Amino acid sequence: MHPTPLTEATRRLLYGPAAFRREDEGDDRLFYATDRLVSHLDELARATVARLIAALVVEEHPAILDLMASWDTHLPASLQPERLVGLGLNRNELERNTRLTERVLHDLNRDPRLPLPAASFDVVLDIVAVDYLTRPFEVFAEVARVLRPGGLHLVVFSNRCFPEKVVKIWHESSDQERILIVEDYFQATDLYTESSLWISQGKPRPASDKYGGPGLPSDPVYAVWAERKGRPASLAVRRPPPVVDRPPWDEDEVARRKAEVGRTLRCPYCGEKLSKWAVPQTPFTEYDVEFLWVCFNDRCPFLVRGWDTMNRQGNRGYSYRMMYHPGKGYCGSLPVPTLRALRESIIEE
């Protein structure tokens, strides 16, 4: 599914100067002068970003620009760049990033031009920072300029931030709308191929995480990327979409458990006890029973994998919970937009 290009008038309306105001309009160089040697994503999300980079960066020894860089570029150990330039605002953070071969201090909001020669990189990464750009259209065009034809521009974002420095349009948008915004940044110049999207969300947060605990999922990872147009025929590399995890369950075992759900009232995927769930009585209700049995285990692999499956089917932002229909005796799924959804109708845990 690809977005329709915006007309110039719509773009002006959506992305006028007010869209890029921030609560703190002070000098970014001062704001970022404080060292922040912290992780901006939980461990699982960081591993996901490394896995994504490993899948998309197919060049053997690429020249990489890490835009809006800090102390961690998230490169997998297997990737050995010929050159890794980090461009950011905090000298100490860049010094701590031991994989960098060059460090550039540059404020993209003061001057969106990159102090780097044209066609000098195979890959440009912008990890969890695109929401701070006040002149994103100019920066995206600049990234295209410094990329070699066929080069990769990968933008990754999540849902944590320094709120006072985030631009207004981002603040006021949902995660799904933010995907569209980044797609617009790419589309606004004619210099990129059509962008691709990959999402990882709804995974259980690692128990060791500082915010690990019941209910809070791992930080979502949204990735939007495109190539600089003009890929030469001699460039053999193709960027495969990241590998989708195989189902972590044994199909035969699940089929056997499904045949017995009416008796066990346990989820065939995770083994948890199912909850009795009142079917909302609306004119749109499609079930001819008063209640269903539903798995409300937030760590159930059927649910965890469902975010990815639904996204690939074009249902961005949804997963599903396993349900058992007691009248007809079959297992199915109930779509959910969040982990909290549907819980209000649980009548028996």
Ligand SMILES: C[S@@+](CC[C@H](N)C(=O)[O-])C[C@H]1O[C@@H](n2cnc3c(N)ncnc32)[C@H](O)[C@@H]1O
């Ligand atoms: C949330 S951190 C992400 C850092 C790093 N990319 C990572 O994945 O850990 C946001 C980064 O954006 C950079 N940044 C923010 N505003 C910037 C600007 N105006 N120009 C250049 N870099 C900026 C800051 O230096 C900061 O390190």
